[in-house]
Amino acid sequence: MKFLSKLYRFSSSWTGTIIIVAFVIFFVAQAFVIPTRSMVGTLYEGDMLFVKKFSYGIPIPRIPWIEIPVFPDLKGNGHLFEGKRPQRGEVVVFIPPHEEKTYYVKRNFAIGGDEVIWSQEGFFLRPKEGDEGIKKFFPEAKIQEFFGKKFVKNPYAQNHLGIAYRANNARFQEAVNALSFDGEKWAILGACQNEKTKEIYECKQDFSMIPIKKDGRAIDAYTLYNQGDVVFYKKIAQDEFFMIGDNRDNSLDSRYWGSVPYAQIIGTPWLVYFSINLNNSQEAQEYARKLGKDEGWWKYTVRWNRVFRTTEGLEEDLRRGNANQ
DSSP states (O other): OHHHHHHHHHHHHHHHHHHHHHIIIIEEEEEEOOOOSSTTTHHHHHEEEETTTTBBBEEEEEEETEEEEESOOSEEEEEEEOOOOOOOOOOEEEOOTTSSSSOOEEEEEEEETOOEEEEETTEEEETTTHHHHHHHHTTTEEEEEEETTEEEETTTTGOOOBBBOOOOOOOHHHHHEEEEETTTTTTEEEEOOOOOTEEEEEEEEEOEEEEBTTTBBBBSSSEETTTEEEEEEEEEEEEEEEEOOOOOGGGGOHHOOOOOOOGGEEEEEEEEEEBBBOOOHHHHHHHHHHHHTTTTTTTBBBOOGTTEEEHHHHHHHHHOOOOOO
16 A cells, blocks of 8 residues: 555656656657548548557657657667567558658558559559468459569458549659650669569669659659559568558658658557547538538537547448448
8 A cells, every 4th residue: 555655646746747658658659640631531630649659569769749769779670679560451650761750650551572563553462472472361352463473453442441542543643744754875774574583673674764753752663564554663671661541642651752661660540539620621621511501610620420439440430331520
């Protein structure tokens, strides 16, 4: 009883409160707000999350807002304690390779050793386990062949997770429009394929096209031709993860700034503790129009049906076909 009494007095003091709050933020959970619609279908702009920071080990704690690491990265993997890696299809919170102090949330599309193709038709994945991996992990998936190898078409969409990807989508057209052709040298660093092993490798090839920087970004993939159509190809490096937004036509992700190393993995969304409609909440705008409400009536209204919901619970609603708005 004396111990509990001392613990209560300590936790009630200013010092104890600061230490407990810091411990929780550094090692257990941290609050974030989603500002964009890149994960619409699963997570919405205005969702306020607690992020579970021990899902993939314990990342090196950072002081909130200024994002200065509290401890040195002695192991070189961004974690005090190493843990399991993000699995395919999991929603992950991380720091992208092109920004040091910004947190992103995306779905892990591919892991190290996987091959990814991004085309006009959608996203395609070939797991590192090859054809056997497709049978094991994606038994009901649609299959399409590229360069003599089988790929899974739009994986995770089969789970009814609200993943959006339309034909003639804006992101793919933006990428194609950003391609640059060098008509003088006739040979640009691109990608070729070994006819026997089917492996893609860097080479010099005639009439190749490469992505150029657009708004400070570059498309991080080889540009290839598949039966006359442009496709983008990338093989994921070991211990890295290819992160894609569920709202794939409106997401800046690993297509542009590359795969994410384990050192920059933070955790996974845990709980939506509050949710409000922001200025860019398209569903709320449409709902207001149907009701004949005044313009702007819907701004900052609460989405009560998302409050105190876990990510798993929201995904289960999507599988059952229940709208969240």
